[in-house]
Amino acid sequence: MQLSSEQLKAFDDKGYVFLPNCFAEEEIALLRIEGEQILKADRQEVWREKTGAPRTAFAAHTFSEVFRLLVSHPRLVGPLRQYFSEDVYVHQFKLNAKAAFEGDVWQWHQDYGTWARDDGMPEPRAMNISVFLDEVMPINGPLMFIPGSHKSGVLPAGHDEGTTSYPLWTLDHDTISRLVDAAGIVAPTGKPGGVLMFHGNLVHASTANITPYPRKIVYLTLCAVSNHIRKPTRPEWIAHRDFTPIEPVADDALVQYARSHRMAAE
Amino acid sequence: MQLSSEQLKAFDDKGYVFLPNCFAEEEIALLRIEGEQILKADRQEVWREKTGAPRTAFAAHTFSEVFRLLVSHPRLVGPLRQYFSEDVYVHQFKLNAKAAFEGDVWQWHQDYGTWARDDGMPEPRAMNISVFLDEVMPINGPLMFIPGSHKSGVLPAGHDEGTTSYPLWTLDHDTISRLVDAAGIVAPTGKPGGVLMFHGNLVHASTANITPYPRKIVYLTLCAVSNHIRKPTRPEWIAHRDFTPIEPVADDALVQYARSHRMAAE
Numbered sequence: 001m002q003l004s005s006e007q008l009k010a011f012d013d014k015g016y017v018f019l020p021n022c023f024a025e026e027e028i029a030l031l032r033i034e035g036e037q038i039l040k041a042d043r044q045e046v047w048r049e050k051t052g053a054p055r056t057a058f059a060a061h062t063f064s065e066v067f068r069l070l071v072s073h074p075r076l077v078g079p080l081r082q083y084f085s086e087d088v089y090v091h092q093f094k095l096n097a098k099a100a101f102e103g104d105v106w107q108w109h110q111d112y113g114t115w116a117r118d119d120g121m122p123e124p125r126a127m128n129i130s131v132f133l134d135e136v137m138p139i140n141g142p143l144m145f146i147p148g149s150h151k152s153g154v155l156p157a158g159h160d161e162g163t164t165s166y167p168l169w170t171l172d173h174d175t176i177s178r179l180v181d182a183a184g185i186v187a188p189t190g191k192p193g194g195v196l197m198f199h200g201n202l203v204h205a206s207t208a209n210i211t212p213y214p215r216k217i218v219y220l221t222l223c224a225v226s227n228h229i230r231k232p233t234r235p236e237w238i239a240h241r242d243f244t245p246i247e248p249v250a251d252d253a254l255v256q257y258a259r260s261h262r263m264a265a266e
Numbered sequence: 267m268q269l270s271s272e273q274l275k276a277f278d279d280k281g282y283v284f285l286p287n288c289f290a291e292e293e294i295a296l297l298r299i300e301g302e303q304i305l306k307a308d309r310q311e312v313w314r315e316k317t318g319a320p321r322t323a324f325a326a327h328t329f330s331e332v333f334r335l336l337v338s339h340p341r342l343v344g345p346l347r348q349y350f351s352e353d354v355y356v357h358q359f360k361l362n363a364k365a366a367f368e369g370d371v372w373q374w375h376q377d378y379g380t381w382a383r384d385d386g387m388p389e390p391r392a393m394n395i396s397v398f399l400d401e402v403m404p405i406n407g408p409l410m411f412i413p414g415s416h417k418s419g420v421l422p423a424g425h426d427e428g429t430t431s432y433p434l435w436t437l438d439h440d441t442i443s444r445l446v447d448a449a450g451i452v453a454p455t456g457k458p459g460g461v462l463m464f465h466g467n468l469v470h471a472s473t474a475n476i477t478p479y480p481r482k483i484v485y486l487t488l489c490a491v492s493n494h495i496r497k498p499t500r501p502e503w504i505a506h507r508d509f510t511p512i513e514p515v516a517d518d519a520l521v522q523y524a525r526s527h528r529m530a531a532e
Contacts, residue, residue, distance in 0.1 A: 101439050105476055138404035139453055144477070173367050177478040185477060187405055208474045210371055211410070211451060212443040 001078040001251075008083070015150035016188075016198035022075055023131065023193040027254040032133045032192070034066040035095050035216055045237050053102035057095040059237035067093065069257060071220055074248040076129050079197065084125055084224040087245030091115065091126050091223040092238065095133075097216055098141045103209035107170040110149075111221070112200030113157050114169050119239040120231025124154075124200040126223035132194040133216040141209035142187040143196065143217075146179045150199035171203060179203060222246070267344040267517075274349070281416035282454075282464035288341055289397065289459040293520040298399045298458070300332040301361050301482055311503050319368035323361040325503035333359065335523060337486055340514040342395050345463065350391055350490040353511030357381065357392050357489040358504065361399075363482055364407045369475035373436040376415075377487070378466030379423050380435050385505040386497025390416075390466040392489035398460040399482040407475035408453040409462065409483070412445045416465035437469060445469060488512070 003017065011017045023031075039046060039054035046057045060067040070076070071090050080088045097103060111128055115121040136142045157169035188196055198204070200221075209215055223229075228243040250256070269283065277283045289297075305312060305320035311329075313322045327333040336342070337356050346354045363369060377394055381387040402408045423435035454462055464470070466487075475481055489495075494509040516522070 101442070105474055107476065139410060139451055139473075141473075144405060173478070176367070180478045185405055205476055207405070207407075207476050208371055210373065210471055210473050212439070212446045 001075045002082050003079045011083075011197070011199070014147040015202035016145055016147075016196060018188045018190070019195040019197070020190050021193050022195035023254070025193065026258055028133060028192045030066055030254055030258040031070060031131070031218070032216065034064055035060075035133055035218070038064060038095065039097050049099070049102055049104050051102045053099040054097040055104070056097065059093050059240070060095055061090060061093045062237070066254070066257060067218070069249055069253045070131065070218065072246050072249045073253065074251050076195070076220065077222065077246050077248045080127055080129075080222045083127065087225045088222040089225055089228065089243045089245060090220070090240055091121070091229065092219070092221040092240065094219040095216065096219055097214065098206065098209045100212045100214045101210055103141055103215060105208050106206045107160055107168060108176050108203055108205040109157065109168050109170045110155060110201050110203055113154050115200065115221075115229070115239075116154060117169060118233050119229040121223065121227060121229045123227050125227040126200050126221055128198050128200065129220045129222065130196040130198070131218040131220070132190060132192050133218060134214050135191055136189045136194070136215055136217070137213060138187060138189055140211045140213040140215040141206045142189050142215070144185050144187045144205050144207075145198065146176070146203045147183045147186055149179050149183065149203035150201040152179070152203075153201060155203070176203070267341045268348050269345045277349075277463070277465070280413040281468035282411055282413075282462060284454045284456070285461040285463070286456050287459050288461035289520070291459065292524055294399060294458045296332055296520055296524040297336060297397070297484070298482065300330055301326075301399055301484070304330060304361065305363050315365070315368055315370050317368045319365040320363040321370070322363065325359050325506070326361055327356060327359045328503070332520070332523060333484075335515055335519045336397065336484065338512050338515045339519065340517050342461070342486065343488065343512050343514045346393055346395075346488045349393065353491045354488040355491055355494065355509045355511060356486070356506055357387070357495065358485070358487040358506065360485040361482065362485055363480065364472065364475045366478045366480045367476055369407050369481060371474050372472045373426055373434060374442050374469055374471040375423065375434050375436045376421060376467050376469055379420050381466065381495070381505075382420060383435060384499050385495040387489065387493060387495045389493050391493040392466050392487055394464050394466065395486045395488065396462045396464070397484040397486070398456060398458050399484060400480050401457055402455045402460070402481055402483070403479060404453060404455055406477045406479040406481040407472045408455050408481070410451050410453045410471050410473075411464065412442070412469045413449045413452055415445050415449065415469035416467040418445070418469075419467060421469070442469070
């Protein structure tokens with residue numbers, strides 16, 4: 001799959017592009033069931049909220065065939081190879097639960113700020129891809145973006161280790177107010193199967209989820225191979241050291257997997 | 267002002283009625299400026315979030331002429347006298363700040379549960395009136411209602427003293443899931459000046475506000491005089507003991523006040 005010239009222009013202008021219905025319900029059902037199993041697991045890659053509810057599962061593509069197929073999917077890898085004009089590898093994989101009732105805040109931040117400071121990534125030649133496994137609604141903690149904020153480069157940030165269970169380089173209130181005054185906030189919502197691709201410097205956040213509606217999203221960071229990280233400080237399962245170019249799987253790989261494993265409606 | 271028969275039917279069915287543009291910008295500007303002053307004050311009626319940001323100002327109608335005019339306003343008092351077929355008094359006044367960046371969660375609860383347990387209010391013959399002083403948006407912590415949940419009566423609740431700075435009788439996750447499965451969630455939004463009237467047993471909550479947009483709402487609880495509280499346990503400025511019927515002011519009282527105090531655009 002490739003992005004259209006309109007989508008590429010919108011990406012350069014706003015810092016994100018939204019692809020509704022990128023994955024079909026049969027594919028998403030497979031990912032959702034697998035994701036729920038992984039979030040229950042007691043392993044170092046699964047982090048929890050202060051309440052004990054699951055917050056994030058890292059690196060699931062390294063131990064789950066289903067998520068290996070997702071990160072190698074041509075609908076995700078194709079646009080990124082197109083955009084970067086080179087091969088890409090998996091820099092980070094996160095399944096963020098934003099669990100019903102207990103999903104906590106992610107404060108305002110830029111991802112590339114962390115990749116640069118903590119991982120030694122040379123340039124923002126990596127992109128976030130979020131795949132909606134549940135419906136993302138205005139009320140269950142959608143991603144909020146400040147459009148165009150990726151043009152600001154890497155903004156000064158402070159290391160917040162207190163707000164939630166996950167340490168993050170976050171931006172201060174004055175910076176956020178200034179950016180929002182200029183451009184507002186958007187919070188793209190949609191059915192499971194929607195995909196948001198956004199720039200590593202796009203300023204984003206999400207609020208708490210106190211509804212009974214879970215809001216699981218896979219966040220996949222694919223990085224241009226030439227831009228691989230130079231000075232990793234985080235564990236290998238948070239910032240990967242395997243820079244092997246992704247070899248895309250067949251477009252129907254998830255469907256075939258679901259059917260062969262009889263995980264569809266039986 | 268009186269509610270139409272359609273509005274009364276909607277209230278009985280859903281548990282709430284929304285009146286957009288109930289107050290004009292000139293009136294709301296007066297309330298907003300006065301509210302911001304009060305939220306800065308260092309007094310026992312002003313409670314703060316764990317971060318120090320203002321959370322709630324109680325009883326402002328007892329020390330602010332502007333808010334005395336609001337609680338006595340015929341656009342609020344008229345519909346409640348109509349609904350209860352008797353005079354009403356002020357049971358509680360709250361100005362909830364839901365401050366930009368720092369406004370915290372209010373967990374799922376019914377207000378009448380608290381009025382009954384903590385104040386000895388005999389019946390749910392009191393109503394909440396929320397007056398939007400800022401724009402209420404999907405992203406800045408709008409009130410969320412479970413439509414029709416007021417028909418459940420008083421649901422079992424636990425006393426939550428930990429989640430935020432304000433102790434609250436909150437409902438458990440199973441109860442909320444069951445109610446939401448049946449009826450979903452609505453989150454009415456709108457411009458400053460909108461008014462939401464909702465039943466004392468309507469289940470509601472609001473999430474954190476991490477945007478730069480403040481979301482100040484006045485919550486006024488007017489109670490039928492015959493239904494006055496019998497066993498107050500909370501301070502007088504939280505659950506009032508003055509059961510004097512409200513005498514409505516003139517419909518233009520806020521406008522006249524604003525003009526005579528030159529608080530409009532000068």
